[in-house]
Amino acid sequence: MGSLSLSVETNSFSNGASTTHQRLSGLMEGRHFERFIEKLSISLVCLPVAEIRAEIDRWLKEIVLCNDLDRAAITQIDPKSGKLVVRQSWSRDNRLKLPDGFEVSRPAPWFDNYLMSGQTLVYSKVSEVPREFVSKDWNIFRRYIPKSNISVPLRMAGDVVGSVGFASFRREREWSPRSVRRFESVAAIIGSALERRRAVEENTLLRHELSHVARAAVMGQLTASLTHQLNQPIAAALSNAEAIQSMLESERPDLEELRGAISDVVQDNLRAADVIKGLRLFFRKDQIQKIPVDLGQLVADVVRMLGSDALFRNASLTFESPPSLPLIVGDRVQLQQAILNLILNAFDAVEGGDARQVSANVFVDGDCLKVTVCDSGKGIDPATVPRMYEPFFTTKPKGMGMGLAIAQSIVRAHGGSLTARRNADRGSTFEISFPAPRKELPAT
């Protein structure tokens, strides 16, 4: 990360150490912004939703300190009053702290309308605030507002729902167009993290109440995560492109550095393309094709298809199914996709172990038709269980985090359920269960 450390330890700020601030001030202008954005984005996308608030607090603090500002605050519309109220904030000085629930438009009635129209509010000095914006008591007003301020509309699912504001009380400052854009990127990432939290909360509620619309809820959650995932490479690409622009302006550009920055842009683009590729299945326009499917045959096909993968990974892949099974009604390709995802995960789980065994089994259990995929891997880490079906959640260095989200969505769309457990001896078992199949296949 070079000489400019963005992950400054909290302690170095606790006494307002000015040397640290000097060194870090101007983060929104510097070349290290894309690393900052990357870290912000990764930290917010990886966290369980319950921890998002605390993590945003940490980042608000870091942004204030790294840019020598005094306060950062997030506001949202209060559903009861329709006014913008403070949801969370961090201030360098406790006297500037805005209490949660504080109605920001009280001293500045124009503030709500301006932001809700989707415009970023930027002023470098108080005299730039148009007097007509302030209804009365200008002299009192100017004593309390920041000397310089930038407030960016906070968007969720495209709608403005509040603002993310950054204020300087100690001194006036200039905001370059580039730094304004960068604050806007930060607000976009915070917005998508909050959107993910909202979608997960709504999704949890929906799951209890309306299990049949689970797929739609996953779609909402997925869209929120997608926005989050795409914001990061896009902001990084923009930042790198700007760096290239300024390098080209110098008389003798450093070709090596230019090459590095261009290859970063290419990587950012590839990352964005990967995210989109992983979603193709969800965005397919065609409806589920409901035809009678022999699950035994279908799983056998997937196992055959993955035979060379098993060889390549030095793993054994076995398959068992009774000769005749009831048919279920469903979409062949989607069901294959769900089972393929489970088997590929099982291969990943056994990688590096001494016994690399994966087995797929289809059988009838009471009124249910079940498919299990068992592996002899490390077993599911209990810490990942609450999040493993979330889109984009992954513990793998090159994972996409879509395998289980897609599998679960497909299984649910077919009226089934997907569960996972640790095996008594080693590894884990993922089990798909479909209820009450209707027809019997003739025995072969």
Ligand code: ADP
């Ligand atoms: P990805 O495989 O890209 O990580 P998935 O949605 O398929 O995405 O899986 C999410 C996470 O669930 C994995 O990163 C891993 O931590 C956990 N997981 C999935 N399958 C297994 C398995 N068979 N054994 C242990 N952990 C698993």
